[in-house]
Amino acid sequence: MKIGIVCYPTFGGSGVMATELGLALADKGHEIHFITYQQPVRLNVFRPNIYYHEVIVPKYPLFDFPPYETALASTMFNVVKNNGLDLLHVHYAIPHASSAYFARQMLRKQGSDIPFITTLHGTDITLVGKDSTYGCVVTFSINESDAITAVSENLKEETFKSFEIEKDILVIPNFVDAKRFHLTNKEHFKKMLAPNGERILAHVSNFRKVKRVEDVLAVFQKVHEKMPSKLLMIGDGPERQNAEDICRKLGICNDIRFLGKQDQMEEILNIADLFLLPSQYESFGLAALEAMACGVPVISSNAGGLPEINIHGKTGYLADVGDVEAMAKFAIQILEEETTLQTFKDNALAQASEFSIDKIVPMYEALYEEIALKK
Ligand code: GMT
Numbered sequence: 098m099k100i101g102i103v104c105y106p107t108f109g110g111s112g113v114m115a116t117e118l119g120l121a122l123a124d125k126g127h128e129i130h131f132i133t134y135q136q137p138v139r140l141n142v143f144r145p146n147i148y149y150h151e152v153i154v155p156k157y158p159l160f161d162f163p164p165y166e167t168a169l170a171s172t173m174f175n176v177v178k179n180n181g182l183d184l185l186h187v188h189y190a191i192p193h194a195s196s197a198y199f200a201r202q203m204l205r206k207q208g209s210d211i212p213f214i215t216t217l218h219g220t221d222i223t224l225v226g227k228d229s230t231y232g233c234v235v236t237f238s239i240n241e242s243d244a245i246t247a248v249s250e251n252l253k254e255e256t257f258k259s260f261e262i263e264k265d266i267l268v269i270p271n272f273v274d275a276k277r278f279h280l281t282n283k284e285h286f287k288k289m290l291a292p293n294g295e296r297i298l299a300h301v302s303n304f305r306k307v308k309r310v311e312d313v314l315a316v317f318q319k320v321h322e323k324m325p326s327k328l329l330m331i332g333d334g335p336e337r338q339n340a341e342d343i344c345r346k347l348g349i350c351n352d353i354r355f356l357g358k359q360d361q362m363e364e365i366l367n368i369a370d371l372f373l374l375p376s377q378y379e380s381f382g383l384a385a386l387e388a389m390a391c392g393v394p395v396i397s398s399n400a401g402g403l404p405e406i407n408i409h410g411k412t413g414y415l416a417d418v419g420d421v422e423a424m425a426k427f428a429i430q431i432l433e434e435e436t437t438l439q440t441f442k443d444n445a446l447a448q449a450s451e452f453s454i455d456k457i458v459p460m461y462e463a464l465y466e467e468i469a470l471k472k
Pocket residue numbers: 109110111112114189218219220221248271303305307378379380381382383384
């Protein structure tokens with residue numbers, strides 16, 4: 098099939114997932130057209146059946162706010178017409194679903210059509226979408242989608258609670274590419290960061306408030322008091338400066354490394370013993386799944402869709418949002434004993450295989466076929 102994928106091209110989970118999906122579909126022989134305002138971060142490989150169309154937003158002195166949605170709708174319209182696409186798959190409701198609706202209406206006016214599927218990822222519903230400024234457009238464009246998917250049961254429930262949705266929402270969980278995220282021996286690399294066999298804890302995020310990075314540091318401080326350990330903070334965002342200030346105040350800076358945004362996540366995850374994700378909310382928690390695929394157990398909050406991937410007492414532990422005492426206690430329990438750690442690592446690996454490309458991508462393909470047939 099010829100599929101247009103629209104997403105945010107940055108380091109956020111929705112863009113990462115959309116790009117991974119496009120790559121997996123291309124590997125299966127589909128023709129994939131990415132429509133974004135810059136090259137998606139994980140689209141750093143060449144495939145002959147992948148095309149990239151940049152959305153260019155002209156700037157005029159008149160515009161205090163350049164109309165991105167309009168440029169996006171026009172680009173979608175042109176890409177569909179020029180390449181004979183079968184459908185558009187937009188990731189993140191705002192403004193991708195409303196722009197897709199606009200493009201579809203323009204095509205209908207010309208006697209053609211393009212179905213569009215909207216995949217909800219989380220913040221488009223739980224944070225941004227709920228804002229009354231956007232609410233009516235979000236509701237309208239979700240309802241106008243030919244199909245709606247959500248990345249977890251929890252996000253589906255949240256969407257029905259917050260918006261008047263008139264259609265069913267199909268849950269298709271995120272997946273992990275085992276060709277890239279798998280267990281490999283990185284002992285040499287581990288020795289460089291933890292020369293005395295210290296335990297390595299890791300956190301990956303965009304350092305937004307919702308990630309509660311201060312809780313990551315509080316948990317680490319408690320673990321650090323009990324055992325020699327190091328913390329890797331990967332990613333960047335608005336809370337990074339605050340996090341660096343806290344770690345200086347705590348006096349444990351020598352054992353915390355802020356690595357910034359990283360491309361080779363699988364390399365870094367492979368040296369970690371434990372992954373921390375104490376978020377206020379996660380619709381899914383793709384970062385935790387990628388860690389599990391590298392055999393890393395997870396201590397997370399029990400918010401949102403996290404209990405759907407992190408199994409309490411098996412792949413790691415869950416605790417209430419903000420309960421850093423419990424999180425630290427669980428972390429120590431996993432890290433103290435080599436055999437316990439190994440059991441959790443094995444369980445994490447097994448759980449990640451439930452979210453493999455082979456299991457999840459065919460769910461999207463089945464949906465595409467169903468929707469395209471109705472065209
Ligand atoms: O977590 C973020 O801040 C980024 C956000 C996004 O929209 O890109 O991630 C959301 O989508 C990911 C992929 O489906 C999920 O794994 C994340 O849990 C979800 N984030 C939130 O719900 C906060």
